[in-house]
Amino acid sequence: MNITIRRLEQGDLAALLEIYNHYVRETPVTFDIEPRTLEQRQAWLDGFASTGRYQCFVAVKEGRAVGWAGSHPYKDRAAYDTTVMSSVYLAPDATRQGLGRRLYDTLFDALAGEDIHRIFVGITLPNEASVRLHRAFGFEPVGIYKEVGRKFGRFWDVATYLRPFGG
Numbered sequence: 500m501n502i503t504i505r506r507l508e509q510g511d512l513a514a515l516l517e518i519y520n521h522y523v524r525e526t527p528v529t530f531d532i533e534p535r536t537l538e539q540r541q542a543w544l545d546g547f548a549s550t551g552r553y554q555c556f557v558a559v560k561e562g563r564a565v566g567w568a569g570s571h572p573y574k575d576r577a578a579y580d581t582t583v584m585s586s587v588y589l590a591p592d593a594t595r596q597g598l599g600r601r602l603y604d605t606l607f608d609a610l611a612g613e614d615i616h617r618i619f620v621g622i623t624l625p626n627e628a629s630v631r632l633h634r635a636f637g638f639e640p641v642g643i644y645k646e647v648g649r650k651f652g653r654f655w656d657v658a659t660y661l662r663p664f665g666g
């Protein structure tokens with residue numbers, strides 16, 4: 500199967516919104532409960548650049564974006580700037596093919612040399628694929644926030660991980 504990884508482009512917006520909203524509607528992976536709009540997703544897309552701490556890469560199959568990995572601000576207070584959050588999402592039919600690894604490889608290569616000291620991720624449990632992927636990339640467990648989110652009528656735990664990065 501011919502799948503390429505490249506930088507996020509404006510034309511990917513609708514396909515990526517559809518993938519994200521699938522996980523909003525069907526899973527606790529994200530704690531958004533209402534599907535996002537194109538306008539909201541545009542603001543998300545506008546937060547990325549081709550240099551600096553916040554970058555995003557897309558997996559493309561037969562011209563269609565089937566997933567992404569990106570880095571985002573962790574918190575808005577300035578001392579936190581050297582910590583970024585990462586996220587990685589694939590369309591359900593694009594999982595288990597090593598694309599998570601390819602996307603993260605590309606993202607973290609691109610971020611090398613940027614002024615980043617830690618990368619944070621929060622994983623709603625259970626999510627074996629995400630835990631394995633992040634452990635494989637050097638994310639170390641920090642702890643579990645017990646029952647911090649309520650979705651589908653129950654509370655969910657979030658495992659937090661940090662990856663040392665750069666200097």
Ligand SMILES: CC(C)(COP(=O)(O)OP(=O)(O)OC[C@H]1O[C@@H](n2cnc3c(N)ncnc32)[C@H](O)[C@@H]1OP(=O)(O)O)[C@@H](O)C(=O)NCCC(=O)NCCS
Nearest residue numbers: 528587588589594595596597598599600627628629631632
């Ligand atoms: C999490 C996700 C990005 C992983 O990407 P992926 O391309 O499916 O995973 P890969 O094929 O690169 O495999 C990564 C590891 O997870 C394992 N894995 C993949 N899918 C799995 C599954 N459904 N159950 C258990 N393990 C799984 C692989 O065997 C591999 O393990 P290894 O490192 O021990 O060999 C992808 O499954 C996904 O998009 N899930 C839905 C959205 C999501 O949960 N995003 C993360 C939010 S924190």
